[in-house]
Amino acid sequence: MTTRTRTQLLREEEAREEVSCFNCAKSHKVSRSADSTICPYCSTYIGFGDVEIREQRTSEVRTHGDVLVKKGATLVGGVSCRNLKVYGKVLGRIRCTEQAAFLASSRVLRPVSCGRLLIGKKAKLHFSHPITVEEAEIRGEAHGEFTCLGRFHVGKRGMVYGAVAAKAIVVDAGGCMVGELRIIKEREAIRRFGRTLAEAEGPTS
């Protein structure tokens, strides 16, 4: 048995990261160098690796790493990850703890929840479900109903059609917004955020 000094123990503690479980949402600490863990509360496997979808994948992707859906690829199942980049299509529910970037045109038929939403320059996106985000940057075209806890930014070639409720709306010269615009207080945003998040937590199929 090895005896660790107090300093070593402290160092190990610093090198650990909180990870929340996809299944039961409880958090536990994991070493930063680990590439997977098992939830101590419900035994769900949690991977940390990055995933690349090249052609088609039907099973759901769950990782605390980043996911890239390449051009021409289709992810039929849902995805839970940190950052998501979509050049192809995702047909299932989308949950990102950080950014969801849509960089090619598509129709998003299932709920999306993410910290930051990015619509790429030449992308035209139609969202069937209302989306609530902390921050949004629209460089292309976005259709849907958006609630934003922070800044909703429409770039110089950005176009938004639908309804936007945000704490702050910034439209660069050349950008365009058509529809219902509302500036909301944080409290209301959080209430709406809670509601749409609950919708996003619903059953997969």
Ligand SMILES: [Zn+2]
């Ligand atoms: Zn769990």
